[in-house]
Amino acid sequence: SGQSRPMRILQFVQSAAAPGDANSAICAVDSYCANVEWAMNVGDKKGQILDAVVLAVRPRWVLELGTYCGYSTMRIARLLPPGARLVTLEMNQHYAQVAKQILGHAGLDTQVDLLVGASSALIPQLKKKFEMETFDLIFIDHWKASYLPDARLLEECGLLAPGTVLLADNVTCPGAPDYLQYVRNSPRYRSEYFPCQLEYLQVEDGMEKSVFLG
Ligand SMILES: O=c1[nH]cnc2c(O)c(F)c(-c3ccc(F)cc3)cc12
Numbered sequence: 001s002g003q004s005r006p007m008r009i010l011q012f013v014q015s016a017a018a019p020g021d022a023n024s025a026i027c028a029v030d031s032y033c034a035n036v037e038w039a040m041n042v043g044d045k046k047g048q049i050l051d052a053v054v055l056a057v058r059p060r061w062v063l064e065l066g067t068y069c070g071y072s073t074m075r076i077a078r079l080l081p082p083g084a085r086l087v088t089l090e091m092n093q094h095y096a097q098v099a100k101q102i103l104g105h106a107g108l109d110t111q112v113d114l115l116v117g118a119s120s121a122l123i124p125q126l127k128k129k130f131e132m133e134t135f136d137l138i139f140i141d142h143w144k145a146s147y148l149p150d151a152r153l154l155e156e157c158g159l160l161a162p163g164t165v166l167l168a169d170n171v172t173c174p175g176a177p178d179y180l181q182y183v184r185n186s187p188r189y190r191s192e193y194f195p196c197q198l199e200y201l202q203v204e205d206g207m208e209k210s211v212f213l214g
């Protein structure tokens with residue numbers, strides 16, 4: 001049942017997770033995708049690295065590139081200090097619709113602004129739309145070919161401040177070699193690699209944490 005994988009994930013979360021309980025919604029997604037069908041959520045292993053970075057940064061403003069079903073959106077939102085905001089950008093209208101419902105079920109929709117559209121079109125609008133200056137944390141998890149152009153666009157739009165942390169998923173699998181080469185060789189970043197496994201599989205992946213230096 002459920003005509004799409006995101007829809008099947010949503011239906012499982014609605015049936016298995018306690019309303020208003022973000023941790024049970026996160027566990028429900030992981031259990032479904034580990035046991036029933038794989039999906040491209042960051043997963044629990046890489047999710048623990050994401051959690052640790054969110055807790056270390058204690059961000060006031062977070063940007064997520066690539067929402068999908070809202071799994072990492074939930075992981076971030078549940079750890080935000082009061083008053084903090086998470087802006088998440090999703091290209092695919094169907095994914096965004098599912099994510100909105102999953103975030104609502106988890107009781108996390110108040111901390112999150114979900115925008116539908118191309119990141120390259122939305123990024124230049126963010127300062128004005130949210131009356132903010134710079135992001136404290138950016139989680140990059142959308143299309144591998146967009147990692148580098150979007151990082152450059154964020155620089156050009158003045159959305160990065162010295163100390164802003166960029167955390168990128170999938171830098172090994174599927175891989176973002178041009179992005180890695182840039183953040184590892186640019187004097188404007190201090191970069192660190194976290195080897196880990198791909199979500200729900202025994203396959204090598206990694207996350208890259210890069211601090212913008214100004
Ligand atoms: O397109 C993606 N966007 C965001 N995250 C992804 C991911 O975490 C993946 F594992 C994968 C992935 C897909 C197929 C594979 F065989 C391996 C990884 C893709 C994405």
Ligand SMILES: [Mg+2]
Pocket residue numbers: 040041042141169170
């Ligand atoms: Mg990913």
